Amino acid sequence: MRxxxxxxxxxxxxxxxxxxxxLLLSTLDWALIETWREAGIPIEAVxxxxxAAFDKYEARQRRGRMRRVNGLAWCAQAVMEAAEExxxxxxxxxxxxxxxxxxxxxxxxxxxxxxAAAGALDAATAAAEACAATAARLRALAAETRAAQAAELExxxxxxxxxEEKLFAALTAAAPEELLVGLKEHxxxxxAPYRSRMGAMQLRQVERQFVQKQLxxxxxxxxxxxxxxxxx
Numbered sequence: 001m002r003x004x005x006x007x008x009x010x011x012x013x014x015x016x017x018x019x020x021x022x023l024l025l026s027t028l029d030w031a032l033i034e035t036w037r038e039a040g041i042p043i044e045a046v047x048x049x050x051x052a053a054f055d056k057y058e059a060r061q062r063r064g065r066m067r068r069v070n071g072l073a074w075c076a077q078a079v080m081e082a083a084e085e086x087x088x089x090x091x092x093x094x095x096x097x098x099x100x101x102x103x104x105x106x107x108x109x110x111x112x113x114x115x116a117a118a119g120a121l122d123a124a125t126a127a128a129e130a131c132a133a134t135a136a137r138l139r140a141l142a143a144e145t146r147a148a149q150a151a152e153l154e155x156x157x158x159x160x161x162x163x164e165e166k167l168f169a170a171l172t173a174a175a176p177e178e179l180l181v182g183l184k185e186h187x188x189x190x191x192a193p194y195r196s197r198m199g200a201m202q203l204r205q206v207e208r209q210f211v212q213k214q215l216x217x218x219x220x221x222x223x224x225x226x227x228x229x230x231x232x
Contacts, residue, residue, distance in 0.1 A: 031209035049079030073194035114142040130170030
């Protein structure tokens, strides 16, 4: 999977580069990137959309004063248009050649990521049973990763996605009503300036990702996905 570990960082870097200042992405921005990743939008389409949005912004800025772009969601519509253009351009083309397999060091790094997440889940203060079960499964996956001749990253990522969804469901069921209402209200406020740039389905997806991420932050729990694996 091309740019597997760099999907988030490449998007962040391109946005910062085009904006011209080091603006850290917000929780809303990361949630939006997550929806693009889950939808299978290629990194090329996202970067092309960011460039197109800023090209249009800069052309308009020369004709009059405009507010500075403060969020990645400002580029959402252009990213979806770029993804559609890329899909149409690639229709009927031969599938890309498979990626080179990761090295043994990469397998060790993946296993370490899984074990670190398991350790964080051991200290969970909510949905303890679900967290303990998830931690045990992560340790088993870490052992399988070390024992395998090559890490099957896409298969592992699908498994981690399932585990995350089950964990989110358990945390949501255990969370107080007022916490969940507060997180949804927070998401609505953050999304308000960008509603005209995203469709209803994308808005719902971003809100869901935002609430899930904030729920993990509230309980000090990790993301399991390999996209959140440390690059150090």
